[in-house]
Amino acid sequence: MSGLLIGGTWGLLWWLNVRVARTRAGGVVAPILFGLTLLVLWEMTVRLLGVPTVILPAPTQIARAFAANTDILWADFVQTVLKGALGGWIMGCAAGVGTALLVARSDFLRRGLLPVGNFMAALPIVGTAPILVMWFGFGWESKAAVVVVMVFFPMLVNTVAGLAATDAMQRDLMRTYAATPSQTVRHLNLPAAMPFVFNGLKIASTLALIGAIVAEFFGSPTVGMGFRISTEVGRLNLPMVWAEIVVAAVAGSAWYGLIAWVERRMTFWHPSQR
Amino acid sequence: MTDAPLSASGAGIGRSGKVALAFRGTMRTALPILAVVAALVALWYAACLPMNAQQSTLLAERAGVSVTPATAAERRDRSGLALAFANPGVAVEHAFAQERPRLPAPHQVAAELWDSVVDKRVTSRRSLVFHAGITLAPTLLGFAIGSLLGIALAVGIVHSRVMDLSVMPWAIASQTIPILAIAPMIIVVLNSVGIQGLLPKSIISAYLSFFPVTVGMVKGLRAPGSADLDLMRTWNASRLRTFLSLRLPTSLPYLFASLKIAIAAALVGAIIGELPTGAVRGLGARLLAGSYYGQTIQIWSALFGAAIVAAMLVATIALIERITLRRMGLAR
Numbered sequence: 001m002s003g004l005l006i007g008g009t010w011g012l013l014w015w016l017n018v019r020v021a022r023t024r025a026g027g028v029v030a031p032i033l034f035g036l037t038l039l040v041l042w043e044m045t046v047r048l049l050g051v052p053t054v055i056l057p058a059p060t061q062i063a064r065a066f067a068a069n070t071d072i073l074w075a076d077f078v079q080t081v082l083k084g085a086l087g088g089w090i091m092g093c094a095a096g097v098g099t100a101l102l103v104a105r106s107d108f109l110r111r112g113l114l115p116v117g118n119f120m121a122a123l124p125i126v127g128t129a130p131i132l133v134m135w136f137g138f139g140w141e142s143k144a145a146v147v148v149v150m151v152f153f154p155m156l157v158n159t160v161a162g163l164a165a166t167d168a169m170q171r172d173l174m175r176t177y178a179a180t181p182s183q184t185v186r187h188l189n190l191p192a193a194m195p196f197v198f199n200g201l202k203i204a205s206t207l208a209l210i211g212a213i214v215a216e217f218f219g220s221p222t223v224g225m226g227f228r229i230s231t232e233v234g235r236l237n238l239p240m241v242w243a244e245i246v247v248a249a250v251a252g253s254a255w256y257g258l259i260a261w262v263e264r265r266m267t268f269w270h271p272s273q274r
Numbered sequence: 275m276t277d278a279p280l281s282a283s284g285a286g287i288g289r290s291g292k293v294a295l296a297f298r299g300t301m302r303t304a305l306p307i308l309a310v311v312a313a314l315v316a317l318w319y320a321a322c323l324p325m326n327a328q329q330s331t332l333l334a335e336r337a338g339v340s341v342t343p344a345t346a347a348e349r350r351d352r353s354g355l356a357l358a359f360a361n362p363g364v365a366v367e368h369a370f371a372q373e374r375p376r377l378p379a380p381h382q383v384a385a386e387l388w389d390s391v392v393d394k395r396v397t398s399r400r401s402l403v404f405h406a407g408i409t410l411a412p413t414l415l416g417f418a419i420g421s422l423l424g425i426a427l428a429v430g431i432v433h434s435r436v437m438d439l440s441v442m443p444w445a446i447a448s449q450t451i452p453i454l455a456i457a458p459m460i461i462v463v464l465n466s467v468g469i470q471g472l473l474p475k476s477i478i479s480a481y482l483s484f485f486p487v488t489v490g491m492v493k494g495l496r497a498p499g500s501a502d503l504d505l506m507r508t509w510n511a512s513r514l515r516t517f518l519s520l521r522l523p524t525s526l527p528y529l530f531a532s533l534k535i536a537i538a539a540a541l542v543g544a545i546i547g548e549l550p551t552g553a554v555r556g557l558g559a560r561l562l563a564g565s566y567y568g569q570t571i572q573i574w575s576a577l578f579g580a581a582i583v584a585a586m587l588v589a590t591i592a593l594i595e596r597i598t599l600r601r602m603g604l605a606r
Contacts, residue, residue, distance in 0.1 A: 038444075245456055
């Protein structure tokens with residue numbers, strides 16, 4: 001009976017979504033409707049089938065846990081996202097871009113660093129978390145260090161590839177203008193690298209959140225999202241865990257969205273933005 | 275390839291032109307990589323000096339050698355770099371052979387790797403091959419689930435406008451959830467329902483690997499140009515025929531590129547998935563056990579073991595890619 005009800009709601013909402021997708025506003029409304037559908041189905045499944053809270057709490061329970069613990073969530077957010085993830089992200093990305101700028105001048109270094117960097121970017125670098133926690137202590141510094149190591153190589157590889165993404169015609173034009181090497185970099189290579197740099201920044205933003213949270217599993221002060229998740233799982237207080245996940249997801253999406261917005265403003269000339 | 279003529283000096287006397295060209299080609303790619311790797315190893319050795327300086331000076335003091343700040347209490351406040359400069363001889367002598375260094379030297383890690391990979395029996399608990407095998411099983415299962423799911427989603431997205439509009443944004447949003455961070459919870463929760471062993475870790479691997487495959491396949495399935503699609507329409511080809519004969523073959527290069535990312539991600543997922551399960555077996559367990567007992571050399575060797583496994587997995591996909599694309603006549 002309850003299965004029928006859930007299936008019926010799913011069918012109804014999907015039919016609505018199909019109708020909406022055909023209209024003009026479909027691009028905005030359809031994904032929102034799809035998300036709402038998932039939430040409603042989730043709530044119904046938990047309520048009607050009597051899924052225990054320990055396994056999967058209902059969205060309303062999560063919302064209640066969220067509202068009741070905003071101060072704790074905010075402290076965790078500051079510790080993990082603002083100090084650990086954002087701090088490490090800024091340092092790691094700056095280091096990656098800086099190294100790429102130094103390397104890009106030499107063809108030899110580029111041919112050596114690109115494969116090595118690509119290799120390093122594919123490695124399970126989160127595994128360095130226990131080592132870095134050992135070195136930098138339990139505070140946010142060790143989390144930032146993990147993030148720096150995680151984002152450095154994707155950033156380096158993307159920027160190096162971007163700085164090389166000019167064609168012979170453009171380089172010839174710069175030579176016709178008698179541009180100095182630094183002028184060429186500033187007016188040709190850097191703008192050409194921008195789409196690649198933004199791509200790297202986006203990849204790095206998701207990596208940064210993961211790195212900062214996972215590093216807390218190896219040791220942290222009594223504040224932080226990773227710490228909270230692991231302790232609340234131990235207490236089987238799942239609504240609180242999900243509230244932390246909501247914070248992480250919202251922070252991650254906002255961060256990603258902000259980069260995408262800046263990208264659209266800065267690389268409006270690129271074909272992928274039109 | 276270089277544009278210098280084959281008769282140029284250094285092209286090789288007595289070698290055929292083809293061999294010389296191939297030789298020069300490998301040297302051209304291998305030499306810079308070797309140089310970079312050598313520089314990294316040198317940097318690593320240099321970093322060992324200040325990192326291990328505290329322990330080095332302590333060892334030297336116990337052996338009766340005088341070190342500059344004479345007592346351990348005084349040395350504690352000094353940075354490793356200052357200590358290494360104050361006692362250069364001692365720092366060099368003791369930095370590379372400590373039992374539990376803060377930063378083990380490359381040869382120590384290599385020796386431990388050799389010891390735990392080659393010298394131990396594969397079934398032994400102390401063999402890294404054994405642990406790698408434990409981690410490999412959920413990696414491959416999760417990778418298979420994830421890539422099949424990713425392909426299925428991509429096919430749906432390409433063929434249905436509703437799915438494109440409503441699922442795609444959420445597929446992107448799903449990746450902003452730090453799944454690795456909630457991996458412990460997934461393991462614990464599934465464990466409490468009675469699902470144990472391979473499946474929970476595989477689910478994490480699958481979650482991590484489906485996204486690159488979806489994105490790559492959507493791009494790949496949309497890669498055929500309008501001229502090709504028009505041609506299929508001229509032949510009155512059905513959607514299924516167009517899919518099988520045009521879209522699928524065109525998407526293969528994109529698929530393989532994403533599969534390489536996906537399998538590396540699947541390995542990371544499996545390693546993290548091992549952390550909360552009590553850390554008994556697997557590469558992740560080796561990492562955690564090493565960090566509990568301060569066995570730095572063990573951590574580093576597990577890390578490199580994971581790196582080698584990742585490299586082998588990616589290389590396997592690359593090999594399949596080359597064979598497939600060559601047989602299809604798509605090889606570059």
